[in-house]
Amino acid sequence: MSRATVTGQYAGPVSRAAAVALDVGVVLGSYSLGVGILGFLLQALLDVSLEEGTGAVATVALLTWGAVYVVASTAVSGRTVGKAVVGLKLVARDGRPVGPGACLVRTLLLPLSTSFFGIGALLIVLRRDHRALHDLVARTAVVYDWGDRPAQLPGPLTAYLRAHDAAS
DSSP states (O other): OOOOOOTTSBOOHHHHHHHHHHHHHHHHHHHHHHHHHHHHHHHHHHOOOGGGGOTHHHHHHHHHHHHHHHHHHHHHHSOOHHHHHHTEEEEETTSSBOOHHHHHHHHHHHHHHHHHHHHHHHHHHHSTTOOOHHHHHHTEEEEEOOTTSOOOOOHHHHHHHHHHHHHO
């Protein structure tokens, strides 16, 4: 008897939160790197400093970069870096690949879903299919996706479980 695969099952709140945390790190890191490189080039080539453009402009630029990152990566591959690391994928409600329009709608609704004490995101915990408000409106779902292979546990534990399954 082989272990059941989790691929295709709805992703739970802990794995979704882990993916979001990783994506926040990717967005902040890549934005900071980009601003640093741009600032260096502007200073070196044009003697212009980015210091004057802080505050609201930087906030809008960061939010725009975050939205572009999420929409582009999910529209192309169904996953962001965080989702890929955790083994998650964004799909249409019926399991088909998600289209760019649904990715955009989902991303634009994300702030609404997480505002008001996170009531829209609380649906991830309350609903059987773990879909948040932005998933419901965009008709999407986040599922576990390890490809054609089952999710693997660390090597020694996997070997033990295989031996245990063979003995059963």
